[in-house]
Amino acid sequence: MQEEYDALIKNQTWELVTRDLSNTVVDCKWLYRIKRKANGSIDRFRALLVAKGFTQHTGLDFHETFSPIVKPATDRTKSGTSLFVWKHMAVTICVLVYVDDIIITGNHPKVIKFFINSLAARFSLKDLGYLNYFLGVDIKHIPDGLILSQSKYILDILSELDMENYKGVYTPMCSIVPLRVVDGSPHTDVTRYRRTLGKLQYLSLTWPDISYAVNKLSQFLHIPIDEHWKAVKRVLWYLKETASLGLRIIHSSDSNLYMYVDADWAANPNDRISTSGYILFFGPNPVSWSLKKQCVVARSSTEAEYKFVANALAELTWVRNLLHKLHVTISKTPTIYCDNVRVTYLSHNPVFHTRMKHVVVDFAYVRDQVQDHRVHVTHTHACDQLADTFTKPLPKSAFTRCRSKLGIIAPCVPRRGVLTISVGC
Incomplete structure (x- = not known):
């Protein structure tokens, strides 16, 4: 004290x-x-x-709050660039701040050490050495990169809920029976339901394969019933089965951006609102992903997917600007893959715009980016659509195949690799 x-x-x-x-x-x-x-x-x-x-009360004692927090996509992008970019640049230091926890990485150990000493002269901090553990994420160094894992965090959740001895399952959600807002027995412990969902939400920072299940279950936070809690327990059983896995970030000479976008049109049985998702790869490494329930009912699958292509394009543009600031050269035009042929045609052919006047802003945004050759929208077969993991519950075979392509694997023997320092204020 x-x-x-x-x-x-x-x-x-x-x-x-x-x-x-x-x-x-x-x-x-x-x-x-x-x-x-x-x-x-x-x-x-x-x-x-x-x-x-x-x-304090919002609007009475304060109007806004702020604390510096690094965006998860920035951290994953930084991890990907640090594996190969630092060799080809001038002296560079990257500082990522999450409240009072800091990651410092760069391409010159002496400069990093000087920077840390300069911070220590002004602030009280502790140098924790090579980055191995940060905000509940275990970073394992492997010969060709890193593996981000939250195994300990998973075990802590299971221990808190007394579920360490339960049998595991191979998928986080049932692909046959959809969850609905129906009459049923209210869950006896709503606080436990919400608390567990909050922890699973944080866990999805390195586990994109549970993102759909967490998003779906979060839609029942206002009045969860016993069926919803059983679905939460299934996610936990899945995590028990796969707790040893982690998200792989590997060395690669590929410094291009690839994005997969998908929408499950009118799939929600309660209100027929579509669910859309995307995942962005920097080379072979996933750096950003998201899924959202759309705000309004889409009148066609083309509309549902095209609207989210525009949202995904905004994220792609942000990451591309981040890479530019890190002096990373993208040799090819970024590519967005979707399995809707009409969306592909619509992004290239302005003649179709009269059919889509109700989404004219999104249309204009995507079309201008395509015509300026800043992005390329192309069709991919449904079996190659990695964003399916974010829009619908998949059967075991399809889910396991997509999970592997997302880079979620078992860790190898750890070793020290990238010079990345973690400090705490």
Whole structure:
């Protein structure tokens, strides 16, 4: 506690002022945490002095909050670029901040060390050495890259719910019986349902294969029934079966962008709103993925998929700009793959625009990008559509095939690789 207090004073975290009786004073309290290593052993004990922000009310005591958080896609893109880009560039340092946890990577060890020492001279921090464990994600170094795993996080969830001894399954969701909003017995512990879904949401940062199940189950947070909780337990059984797997980020000379986009048109039996998803690859490595239930009912499968092509294109453009800032050269035009032939034709042929006036903004955005050769929209066969994992529950064979292509594999023997430093303030 004294070390934490001394650090706050050294960093000039606050300044003493005369109390204004017209304003509410936000109290603070001490939190105690045990920091553990990836193998579960105790690393250090930590005391935190935090403000009781929960005593404030939005619009009354504050209007907005901000804390620096790195976007997960940025972290995965950085991991992919650091495996091969640093060799061919000038001295470069990349700093990724998540509140008070920082990842520092670059291509010159002495410059990185100088940068860390400069931070230490101004702030109180601890150099944790090579990146092995960060925010619940275990980073394993393999001969040709990295594997991101959350095995310990999974085991902690199973232990908390007393499910360590349950038998595992091979898919996270049943592909036969869809979940519905129906009358049934309300789940006796709504808080447990919501708490578990929140943890699964965080787990999907490195487990894209559970994204659809988590998204679907999150649609029943307002009033979950027992059937929904059984579906949550199935996801947990799947995680128990596959806890040893991880997301692979490998070295590759391919520095191009490939995106798969798919939509499950009118599949929701309750409101007939479509679900759309995409996954973006930087070379062979998945760096960004998302799935969303669309806001309105689409009148055709073309409309449902085309609207999400526009959303996916915005993400692709953002990652492309990020790579440009990292001085990564993309040799080929980025490609978006979809299994709807009409969407492919529509993105190239402006004559069809009269049929799609109700999505004219998305049409104009995608068409302009295609005509300027900034992106290429092409057709892919349905059996090669990797985004199917994000839009519908798949049977075991199809799901296992897609999971493998997403780069989710069993870790190999770890070894030190990329010079990536993790520090904590």
